[in-house]
Amino acid sequence: MNRILIHILxxxxxxxxxLLIGINNIPGEWYQSLAKPAFNPPxxxxxxxxxxxxxxxxxVGARTFLNYRASAAMRFWVAQMIFNFAWSPLFFGFQEIALALIVIIALLISILGFMAVSRRQDYLSALLFVPYLAWVSFATLLNTSIFLMN
Structure with missing residues (x-):
């Protein structure tokens, strides 16, 4: 299959x-009622x-799939997707702040794992995950703060 098509897919x-997970797990009244830290973004x-x-x-997933399909990097990429997609339903849907915190910590670990193993074989992919790592680190701090405040 064409490499560009795989990237697009x-x-x-x-x-x-x-987007589907986000649409089905919109922060509602429950979330609005929670105590949140001052640094909570809009x-x-x-x-x-x-x-x-x-x-x-x-x-990054397409790059890893095309070039390192059977690697630890691909396994970490899949793991971070599972944790990523599990977080919103746990936090917003099931209103399980503690369980969501465990999942987001696992997400953070899997992102770091991906970056560590990719750094050697595909530096660009590891580098492209830096903003993702920064955002999930912030989200972990936010989840932790909400857990402690509620």
Whole structure:
């Protein structure tokens, strides 16, 4: 299959799944009622940030699939997608702040694992995950703060 087509398919799949999960797990009254830290960003910022990150994640996933399909990097990439897609339903859908915190920590670890093993074989992919790592680190701090405050 054409490499460009694989990149497009990965981006569409990741972005599409992320948007579908986001639409079905919109922060509602429950979330609004929670105590949140002063650094909690406005709700409108999450959709554009995640959309940009999902495009990057899809691009990196395609690169890894095409070049290192049977590698530890691909396994970490799949793991981080599972944790990523599990977080919103746990936090917003099931309102399980503690369980969501465990999942986001696992997500953070899997992102770091991906970056560590990719750095040697595909430095660009590891580098492209830096904004994702920064955002998930911030989200982990936010999840932790909400857990402790509620």
């Amino acid at each position: 990965f981006i569409i799949a990741v972005l599409g799944c992320g 709700n409108w910022i999450f959709a554009p940030v995640w959309s940009a990150l999902y495009i990057i994640i899809g691009f």
